[in-house]
Amino acid sequence: MDGLIAFWAESGIANxxxxxxLMMGVGCILLYLAIAKKFEPLLLLPIGFGAILANIPNxxxxxxxxxxYFAYYVGIETGIFPLLIFMGVGALTDFGALIANPKMLxxxxxxxxxxxxxxxxxxxxxxxxxxxxxxxxxxxxxxIGGADGPTAIFLASKxxxxxxxxxxxxxxxxxxxxxxxxxxxxxxxxxxxxxxxKMEQLREVSKKEKIIFPLMVLGLTILFLPAATPxxxxxxxxxxxxxxxVVDRLSSTAQNELINIVTIFLGLAVGSKLSxxxxxxxxxxxxxxxxxxxxxxxxxxxxxxxxxxxxxxxxKINPLLGAAGVSAVPMAARVVNKVGLESNNQNFxxxxxxxxxVAGVLGSAVAAGVLLAVLx
Amino acid sequence: MASISEQLYDALGIMVLGMALVFLFLxxxxxAMNLVARKFGPVxxxxxxxxxxxxxxxxxxxxxxxxxxxxxxxxxxxxxx
Numbered sequence: 098m099d100g101l102i103a104f105w106a107e108s109g110i111a112n113x114x115x116x117x118x119l120m121m122g123v124g125c126i127l128l129y130l131a132i133a134k135k136f137e138p139l140l141l142l143p144i145g146f147g148a149i150l151a152n153i154p155n156x157x158x159x160x161x162x163x164x165x166y167f168a169y170y171v172g173i174e175t176g177i178f179p180l181l182i183f184m185g186v187g188a189l190t191d192f193g194a195l196i197a198n199p200k201m202l203x204x205x206x207x208x209x210x211x212x213x214x215x216x217x218x219x220x221x222x223x224x225x226x227x228x229x230x231x232x233x234x235x236x237x238x239x240x241i242g243g244a245d246g247p248t249a250i251f252l253a254s255k256x257x258x259x260x261x262x263x264x265x266x267x268x269x270x271x272x273x274x275x276x277x278x279x280x281x282x283x284x285x286x287x288x289x290x291x292x293x294x295k296m297e298q299l300r301e302v303s304k305k306e307k308i309i310f311p312l313m314v315l316g317l318t319i320l321f322l323p324a325a326t327p328x329x330x331x332x333x334x335x336x337x338x339x340x341x342x343v344v345d346r347l348s349s350t351a352q353n354e355l356i357n358i359v360t361i362f363l364g365l366a367v368g369s370k371l372s373x374x375x376x377x378x379x380x381x382x383x384x385x386x387x388x389x390x391x392x393x394x395x396x397x398x399x400x401x402x403x404x405x406x407x408x409x410x411x412x413k414i415n416p417l418l419g420a421a422g423v424s425a426v427p428m429a430a431r432v433v434n435k436v437g438l439e440s441n442n443q444n445f446x447x448x449x450x451x452x453x454x455v456a457g458v459l460g461s462a463v464a465a466g467v468l469l470a471v472l473x
Numbered sequence: 474m475a476s477i478s479e480q481l482y483d484a485l486g487i488m489v490l491g492m493a494l495v496f497l498f499l500x501x502x503x504x505a506m507n508l509v510a511r512k513f514g515p516v517x518x519x520x521x522x523x524x525x526x527x528x529x530x531x532x533x534x535x536x537x538x539x540x541x542x543x544x545x546x547x548x549x550x551x552x553x554x
Binding site: 199 | 491503
């Protein structure tokens, strides 16, 4: 009989509290979004499952010595997982479209306004009772506007580890929602005639240019913004492995096996931060709202910058391209292509949009470096 | 309340500084990319490839004569056998 009572006392049913059940529900919603809706399934599936594991009473996954504890401690607290992912993203990225049309970097820069505007917004939220964001919290939330998962996780782990779960979930959810969030903003800010603008064909890019590009980006970062070198450095390493053509084995590992393995553990570790006491806060609600605002402002400022450039160039640049300046590679570029095709079914903007799209990755890494340098 | 507006002021400062730095950084990158493109950009390859292709064309142009010679030689060889 004593054995039975001890068994009962250890069972999940006897130990559940409301918060844990609710968080398991959140985990199930994430699984549903990943499996049924195919929203960023590569990340939301492990994150959702991690959220369920982390809220098992007496499971011990997140206690010291547990799997999720170590995954978080080793990979995220140190910043290693997001950086390894960034190396893989570098190995996956073809900068050809950007090298052919360097001006697109300006769109990648303009779209980062979403980040800095949200910084203001997060601080302004402090006027509402129940919110108390410090400047570092605000910076970590604002980076959601960079629309770049690894960058957001890296910055949050450095500046506001206690908000990491909510920030990562917001960042990846909104990235999945890019096809819903962006088009209305893009249509609102452009005219039909502007959306129909056709772009000149991109010039060819030599192999030397592609090899020199990552080295050049790294050089500039070393000179001006060393705080961004962890992100930019790993990104450039991955890209150099790809473009040099002499280490195809390493490049293929970085963009396949390694990034996949790291993604599993990164997702689980982020999910482990979705515990009831950390997630069920007013602040989470604020983060979700601010994330959507950051995304929208980023899209709008990118489009507005593209409009200015379009006017200055005498109508050679399609303003829709600006929306691709928030990173979210390649989803944002596909959205630009789709909205462009709606206005003119012969106008394929995808290759042109890849330029500002990869510029956005650089832009958000630079913005993260600025925030780290100023607040870190 | 005062501290929030102070923080807002700080955030505004970071916003201006941050956007300026991002633009400055990426503008430098544009300059550098244009320099690299001028030095290492693809040379008009059409000129390079066409002379390389032409000799091949001329050998194939000669080849009908060669084939006649070769077939004649084979014929002779077979007649011997």
